[in-house]
Amino acid sequence: MKSEITLQDSHSARQRISGHVRTTPIAASPSLSATTGGTIELKLEQLQKTGSFKLRGASNAVLSLTEAERAHGVVGVSTGNHGRGLAYAAKQAGVRCIICMSELVPQNKVDGIKAEGAEVRIVGRSQDDAQLEVDKLVAEGMVMLPPFDHPQIIAGQSTLALEMLEQSSDPDTVLVPLSGGGLISGVGMVIKRLSPSTRVIGVSMERGAAMYESQQAGKPIMVPELPTLADSLGGGVGLDNEYTFSMTRSFVDEIVLVSEAEIAAAIRHAYWQERQVIEGSGSVGIAALMSGKIKEPSKCIVVVSGQNIDMNLHHRIISGEDVDVAQES
Structure with a gap:
């Protein structure tokens, strides 16, 4: 029988990987705060050594x-x-x-x-x-060593939440990119243990959101994998999912989906307003805020999860070009 992943696992993982990963900064976003009327902070995990939380x-x-x-x-x-x-x-x-x-x-x-x-x-x-x-x-x-449905993987990702809560006290909302659920399972577990009133909201893309569709179905299901600007959020959750489906169900308050146009707008915003280069998957939390899909984010932390975007594509997006990933695939 599989064992539950605990707060102690998170603390043990943090000790184990200390010196192997960076402690990434949190930065206030005056522009997003002005747009939403809340206090918005960005957890800049795209500055991790390999360009993502992974x-x-x-x-x-x-x-x-x-x-x-x-x-x-x-x-x-x-x-x-x-x-x-x-x-x-x-x-x-x-x-x-x-x-x-x-x-x-x-x-x-x-x-x-x-x-x-x-x-x-x-x-x-x-x-x-x-x-x-x-x-x-x-x-x-x-x-x-799979990308998400593995206890040591989840425990490692959860260390991001320990950092966040030390860097910014009492957030009312945390926005986390959602794919197979390794990140949001770990982050959600830590937040609900240490700050139970904080909302944990997963954000995925409209094109091929496997965890969202699986949660709607009440069990892991097969979802077609489609081209998307949020390519790192592609892929299924596994029909034999052991951990992340149930942990997402337990620790995530809501899942919202964003369109390709909203993802592109968020990438542009991050570059021109935040001076950050981020990939589509890392931008979905910003996209959800900019599109008004997050209700009353009075103190909100947005996990910016990665920066590994093709720089030619990035140039086209920030220059305002319409990019149709479906046609390009």
Whole structure:
């Protein structure tokens, strides 16, 4: 029987990964505060070493391996940021790493993983296709470290919430990007234990929001993976999901969806008003605020989760060009 992930697991993970990850800053957003009438702060996790929060969970998982597991090497499936974090953590620990990805993953994210020293295998048109290759490698003896549904991954991601609550006291709302649920499960667990009255709101894209659709259905379901500016939020939750589906159900108060146009507007806002380069998945919380989908955010922390956007695409978006990801895929 699977064990519950606890606040103690979060504190243990924080101690374990100390020195391996950055403590990222929180910054006030005068422009978003003026727009919403609340006090809006941005948790700038895109400034993490590998450009996203994923390094926290990957580092905790790799550092928790036994010597025998390290000797066999690690493998994972990724839309980009988990793969980069896992590749970096494995390299630091001297562990072999293979990342399996679908053809939908942007080339810049593939290149970023290769730059960290991992082997990349491109398989099929979905995360599920790439997972089949992972399963083969696991059968050959490698250790799978998945992107979200894993206790050490979730505990590592949860350390972000411990930092946030030390940096900013008594938020009434926290906005967290939502995909497979590894981040929001960990963050939600910590916040509901330490600040129970704080609303935890997940934000995903309208195109292929697997966790949202699964929560609506009351169980994990298959959802078509579609091209989106929030590409890091793509992929399913796994029909055999052990942790994040139930943790999202327990710790998340609401899930909101944002459109491609709203995501693009948030990327532009982050650049021109906040002086931050962020990817589509990292912008969804800002998008939800700008579109008026968050009610009464009197003191709100927005998790900005990643910056690993293709810079040519970023230039087009901040220049005001209409970008149709469906046509470009």
